[in-house]
Amino acid sequence: MQIYQHWQGIPPNRRGASVAMGNFDGVHLGHQHVIALAATHGPLGIITFEPHPRSYFAPTSGPFRLMNAEGRANRLAKLGVQTLFELPFNATLAGLTPEGFVSEVLSQGLGVSHVTVGADFCFGKGRTGSAADLKTLCAAHGITVHLADLMQVDGAEISSTRIRAALSQGDTKAARHMLGHWHRIDAEIIHGAKRGRQMGFPTANMDVTGLHLPRNGVYAVYADILTGPQKGHYLGAANLGTRPMFGENRPNLETYLLDFKGDLYGQHLSIAFVEWLRGEEKFDSLDALITQMHADCDRARQILEAAP
Structure with missing residues (x-):
């Protein structure tokens, strides 16, 4: 798996990827569903962010990540990801409007062909862009978008929050039930x-x-x-x-x-x-x-x- 920590100067052979986009903290079953859908549309890539946006906006909120960047990359590689775009989440990226993110990062920078996100995905300055907005904006650049339904386990949506709660109780089996590992x-x-x-x-x-x-x-x-x-x-x-x-x-x-x-x-x-x-x-x-x-x-x- 090739890892890029920027979105400029991506070589031609890494452009045109079908990417799953999100934070993928834990790479749980819901994340794996999004990634599997992306894999059906072309060479598989991942767009994620480092540090986690929550760490950027609330640096004193305390430890919350299930995985560090190394652990996430190792897990993604096991899922067959060919290219990992680990974008630096800084003032430049945080300040991009939804339109600017699609134009500058997805289209011009990474040159992706397809994007798959969860139905609750938000992006752009102030999280003002919805998953539906992503679909509309990408269409103008010839990028197709798939919105993945959120997955449930035991009648509740899988989330990093629920996994953290299980681990805090020492319930490794419940965490595995949601993580898939x-x-x-x-x-x-x-x-x-x-x-x-x-x-x-x-x-x-x-x-x-x-x-x-x-x-x-x-x-x-x-x-x-x-x-x-x-x-x-x-x-x-x-x-x-x-x-x-x-x-x-x-x-x-x-x-x-x-x-x-x-x-x-x-x-x-x-x-x-x-x-x-x-x-x-x-x-x-x-x-x-x-x-x-x-x-x-x-x-x-x-x-x-x-x-x-």
Whole structure:
């Protein structure tokens, strides 16, 4: 998949794409429906925005994203997306009128042939353009538009809001029901305090800044090493939270990969949250913590080996 972070100077072989357009936070089943429809009209592309427009307009609103840009790109690639236009959402883009966005970005800049959006899509300065407006404006530039119906699960529309609510309760299965896949966090492995290594459980630490995090606690997880010589699929147990045993208060995700030995610093990891095992606890001693970690790993292995 080729990624462009601009809309000017797109090479001829990437123009003419049939694009699905939106934020695609989570790439849930509703998003996948829009993308599948776009794929029926030509070479598949995605138009999305980075940072998320909500982050631009309300920078102090707190973490809300289900995915960072890396995780979103990885998921889109799995869906067969050939070209990802990850447009910088800045003052220039935010200030374009609906007419200006269609003319300057879609037609002149990206040269798309077809656009598919959800029926509730809004765009342009002040979100003044509706999905119906998009269809009318694109027609003037020879671009066809398909408005996709919103999808429902259990009688309610699928939304990132509902998925966030499920994850906040630690209900990974409900989130998967709407996502169509396990909720994942993808990021580079960074150096931590190395306490796990000293206790016999070396962990891979990941930065979770800016993300809406699932319920704090210990999880059974699938761990996919995405880069490097040890690339592959592993079982794991992950701790998400602030590590009260050590008096810290910054959210952190650290994962112990079962049946793995090696150095992963600088590689990229994808963690799939399969089942919440327990909440965070403060133990009376390190020995008590180590005993619990052994129990957590045994239970995680049982769950993951039986999971679909």
